[in-house]
Amino acid sequence: MSIEDRLKAIGLEIPRGVSAAADYVPATLHNGTLYVSGQIPRVGTEVKYVGRVGVDCTLADAKAAAQICAARILGVARDFLGSLDRVQRVLELTVYVNADASFTEPSAVADAASDVMVKAFLQAGTHARSAVCVAQLPKGAMVEVSAILAV
Amino acid sequence: MSIEDRLKAIGLEIPRGVSAAADYVPATLHNGTLYVSGQIPRVGTEVKYVGRVGVDCTLADAKAAAQICAARILGVARDFLGSLDRVQRVLELTVYVNADASFTEPSAVADAASDVMVKAFLQAGTHARSAVCVAQLPKGAMVEVSAILAV
């Protein structure tokens, strides 16, 4: 099964043409290390999941949002590298969850992003990770995920 | 035009002697990757921009603060490397904005830091980026920006 087939099997499509506005870019590469910009749960031009966990959305919403962020990271990597087969290892994910202090499970949200990486790359998809709740995110997004990949 | 001349043309001076307190240092280098400590908008010893966006300061204030943070990153890199000409690429910026949940444009703040990098290094100044709002920052600073550079 190809990486994309494994993701399709869980109902997840890797987006094409993920871009970045302004003076930043979706990814940079140096010495075999790919830095991927923080991704929010956009589908096309729309931010599909907006809101703060513990205030106006649920853990389930945030997990769905995190999954889209992860798929976008894969989209960026595929566009940059030509093929996801060039990814040797997911080195690190940083998961920012838009939440107030009542929500103490950013790890559970992050698990949804982590699962996508392992589904895509199997053992090479396991990674170091940080998960935190922040005060707000771009466009009110529910989750933002950045990544460092070995290629 | 030199890097410093391009920044002077937009009214921005790269500070000298940016230091770090305690047991941390302004930057570390490994395998051609320079890690620069999170910079707050200090001018000399004073934190020039203090406050929370959406509470007691504006987007314009935060953008000015972000510009100073970016200039300080360049100051650290120049002090560490001897010359900014040794910077091959800005790999990643992480932009933390001191804001409450009413402010959903940390990206607009981050753009001001990103612009400095592109002004300084042109195409090599484009970078991967994350921008988030946090609950508070050192000394009440409005913005903190850290960077990873290729040298």
Next chain:
Amino acid sequence: MSIEDRLKAIGLEIPRGVSAAADYVPATLHNGTLYVSGQIPRVGTEVKYVGRVGVDCTLADAKAAAQICAARILGVARDFLGSLDRVQRVLELTVYVNADASFTEPSAVADAASDVMVKAFLQAGTHARSAVCVAQLPKGAMVEVSAILAV
């Protein structure tokens, strides 16, 4: 004095068998760079320091929590590398403090983590650093610290 002896002299023991749940791992290595997952102040299975600085705990509590996070980073590195003698340099710490907007000294909390690194590795323990206050952390932890090490 060995690294562990220097830490014992300040009453700090490096934990064994620090693990990560789910699909992420305690650390990943690429090109001599070790990425260590964000650590919270667990002792065994218990999160020893829970709470928000400025709300229901003090700076002293948070410093003690940060010290445990740092010890856990060392524990992860030792387990991964076989010996802490393989660490060449601490490249970067990112310190997330669980706090509300009334607390403007995340740097003081981070100092406690930084001190552990310098105590362990002396000059090689100095590092680039970012310190921010966030809205909440996994399990309500007071502090989370992630690290990048050169090996």
